[in-house]
Amino acid sequence: MRPRVTLKLATSLDGRIATASGESRWITGEAARAEGHRLRASHDAILIGVGTALADDPMLTARPPGQESRQPARVVMDSRQRLDRGSRLARSAGEWPVIVLTVQLPSPALVRAGVEVIQVHTGRDGRVSLRHALTTLRDRGFISLLVEGGGEVAASFLRADSVDRIEWFRAPILLGAEGRPGVGSLAVGELGQARRFRRLAAEPCGDDLWERYERL
Numbered sequence: 001m002r003p004r005v006t007l008k009l010a011t012s013l014d015g016r017i018a019t020a021s022g023e024s025r026w027i028t029g030e031a032a033r034a035e036g037h038r039l040r041a042s043h044d045a046i047l048i049g050v051g052t053a054l055a056d057d058p059m060l061t062a063r064p065p066g067q068e069s070r071q072p073a074r075v076v077m078d079s080r081q082r083l084d085r086g087s088r089l090a091r092s093a094g095e096w097p098v099i100v101l102t103v104q105l106p107s108p109a110l111v112r113a114g115v116e117v118i119q120v121h122t123g124r125d126g127r128v129s130l131r132h133a134l135t136t137l138r139d140r141g142f143i144s145l146l147v148e149g150g151g152e153v154a155a156s157f158l159r160a161d162s163v164d165r166i167e168w169f170r171a172p173i174l175l176g177a178e179g180r181p182g183v184g185s186l187a188v189g190e191l192g193q194a195r196r197f198r199r200l201a202a203e204p205c206g207d208d209l210w211e212r213y214e215r216l
């Protein structure tokens with residue numbers, strides 16, 4: 001058993017989530033960001049890769065405009081516990097839960113900061129096993145999981161066929177091939193191997209386009 005997984009992407013028209021230098025704030029506009037906060041508020045947990053944690057130092061809290069929200073748990077896939085204990089995530093761990101999924105024994109520094117460090121199985125690539133990460137989160141009672149990237153983590157979920165829905169906010173700018181891809185390598189050799197989704201809706205969201213898909 002695994003949680004229901006929604007992948008959220010906020011990209012340029014050509015599917016990039018950051019410039020080559022890693023700048024990503026903000027690609028999409030205010031309306032899309034507000035929807036992003038509503039999405040967070042409607043999930044039990046939010047998950048990112050440590051690449052995003054290091055690049056953006058996000059808080060990952062749900063702040064839907066005009067309303068109080070319960071806070072979902074914040075989860076980082078971080079094989080070697082590179083998350084800085086001075087990061088905004090670690091510093092706020094006493095207030096709202098932060099879980100680090102790692103393949104190592106828990107680092108005392110992160111544990112002291114109030115982060116819950118869970119050792120999971122090692123995948124074939126030496127990183128956190130996605131399958132074990134998902135069953136661990138489900139066993140912890142998380143029914144719904146919002147995956148917010150970055151590209152490597154998004155690709156891992158897609159390769160493992162573990163994305164049930166996609167919420168894609170697309171801004172009317174182009175960043176080109178040197179920008180960071182919203183979805184990393186999927187190792188698709190033939191069209192028949194590609195993951196397919198069915199479009200549920202496409203609507204304007206401020207200056208951006210909000211596309212919603214479900215897994216076929």
Ligand SMILES: NC(=O)c1ccc[n+]([C@@H]2O[C@H](COP(=O)([O-])OP(=O)(O)OC[C@H]3O[C@@H](n4cnc5c(N)ncnc54)[C@H](OP(=O)(O)O)[C@@H]3O)[C@@H](O)[C@H]2O)c1
Binds near residue numbers: 011055080
């Ligand atoms: N536009 C947006 O809204 C948005 C959203 C998110 C991110 N971003 C941007 O995306 C960039 C970061 O993306 P990224 O692709 O470099 O990093 P990422 O996907 O956030 O994190 C990748 C890292 O996660 C760790 N990891 C652990 N287990 C994994 C697994 N099973 N599969 C995949 N990764 C695993 C790996 O590090 P270890 O081997 O050390 O564990 C891996 O290097 C930043 O520039 C950020 O600004 C933009």
